[in-house]
Amino acid sequence: MLLQTTDPELAKSLNSELKRQQEGLEMIPSENYVSKYVLEALGSILTNKYSEGFPDQRYYGGNQFIDEIEKLAKERAKKLFGVDHANIQPYSGSPANQAAIFALCNPGDTIMGMHLFYGGHLTHGWKVNFSAKYYRSIQYTTGSDGLLDYDQIETLVKKERPKVLFCGATAYPRLYDYPRLAKIIHEVDGYFIADIAHESGLIAAGVIPSPVGYADIITTTTHKTLRGPRGGMILCNGKPSHPLAPLKKGENPREHLPTLIDRAVFPGLQGGPHNHQTAAIAVTLGEALQPSFKIYAEQILKNAKSLADALIDKGFELVTNGTDNHLMLINTTKKGLTGKEAELALDKAGITVNKNTIPFDERSPYDPSGIRLGTPALTTRGMKEKEMEQIAIWISEVFDHSNDEKVLAHIREQVKATTDQFPIYKEIEY
Template identity: 40%
Template structure:
């Protein structure tokens, strides 16, 4: 098998992955050893963070475990080069190799998503969104996006964001059942007549209906932007419907589900009304200068991994495991925003109970489980407390666990959330037996399979 560079492909089997894992461990030890002499304070902090990651179970929906070759790519020294511009059109010398690296990332992004143009330079998903908005909109133009508390994102011209100082902004909200109400979106679009309609968000667990959004955009003469940061892996593997050819531009982060570095992409598909050349100028020089070429190399590694069959297997596990969590919560009488999930995410509605999202997330963290508080639609509590708990399964999918392990874990978390919602004990004492049961099982899951693919390869379905 060959990569798109024409070179033999690597890392396709468990043995190759095991070798990568051993090399990564060696590099980590070397790095810590260097810091021991030059910066012992930083070494201690790095060791603490590595220990924390290995001891805790990450159910944060906005992250995925970076693959070993992604971390190795970031350490190759490519970030040391300063060069603005694009391959073959740089403003600095010595760019032949990084030109090839960037072209490799571009071609892999296009192949993975079926795009005809890709910009791999954005330093984050938010930077990708902001570059697109500032490129597309003139002062006084308006954008219509999902309300932040209903699952939208700050970079979609949300009220607290600085973009609202320059552009008009309006927001659509979820329906009474917690799902997207396309009639309401259409009504808002007719009233606002936005230049840009955005779809996608950070806390919406259901499928995005891209064709219907395109119909609304066409009706009011708006360009359609799709942000797939949270579902990019599911989109890439066909588990979630593609935004192409409906969206004029598609943005994504590369770390939330693609197992890449913190960075972003802007993609254009066939039929887009936005020229690729304009898109590139919006990123550079329009919004940022020198890209981080270590990050670009790491993006290339992540995109290459996502093209492999093992990644598709893992994304199937992501969606299936999320369904097991949804089943566990509903079986305990806990309400879910949207009533369930089609993605990697479940959003638990705690508004009827005494526990807040902040309380539950803190109790879970006490026993080594990371999940975050989150606003829910029409949340009666402030953002510092919230009435929602957001759980994601991206990390679980790359651990050596099966459906039975995940179901037991989900039931344990659901039991604890239900007990806390009823006013049960929230600290380490016999008043909260669900806490102790869950702590034991979470520790077993972590010890049995934390980051299993670093040495063993993605578990079989």
């Protein structure tokens, strides 16, 4: 039975969103298309069950099959990333970061992360976020070239001696020097947290460097390049966890990070995990363990490089002059538009991006100087370098004719003709 027979009002919105995803170019780098198998798990009867605690240590009865599913997800995560321990219960990336900080810090301790306007994330110490409300936050930035200034970070760390150093961003198109960051923070006896939410699929596939072996704790979402449901994971090495019992006197916290993490997630922050989400994460990790996933990740990088090069050829100014990963930032003001204006014009042409601040931006984050775009969702559809070159042409035409509704409508028709060749979710209707 279709949802439209019982709730036509909701079904109308769902079908409209389905049509938008099918017919447009989804270029927000944090978005992707999950498989039908992930959708099946998300819509399963597992949403009915409560399961506070951890496998074999639950506060509710009837969890023997839930335990099987969570154990499967954990083992797949450990195998995929090459770590000793995985907690797959965080509801998303922000709760995962909150739990990681909670596991290591007391209120008032100093944490350090990348400034939001330079590409960082809210939970890495931005002033309005919990991470700056309950902890002392120090922010680092990039150099004038948009690249991380590791000398600046080292100087700040030596001066401020943070308990935690965050690495990771929402809008940084280059790779990280994990060994150097680890050395910098460990010299002041601090902890290194690598937030790989954006790059986790690329790291899992082995197409870009991994922080495993350098970071004390790794946090990630399960969507974005990993191509799974909304969710979070915390990864680390260390001795087997005893999540419902605190560390014993004399035990070294660095050797028992799994215990600290698990206790921070539950009972520290959350109650019962979302079991339908856990199952969907298990599906996602199983897909990422297949050889085809590496081919997919490699194509993400090829597409990003092709798109970046084509945009530069069209006269666009890209932050750091290119990309090493799945995303890129365009300084839209160099083409006469604000980030908000560019986002709205591209949307009319069937191309979805998001407005974004760029390093040293003097404009408001509500109408900044840039846009952020990426290739994960396009690559999931099967698009390759040829399509990236055409997309760059369309983006350039949108900038040249941002106020011409006829031109934008014509580009939208061309976009739909292309997406029709790379269909998604043909079997879905609400």
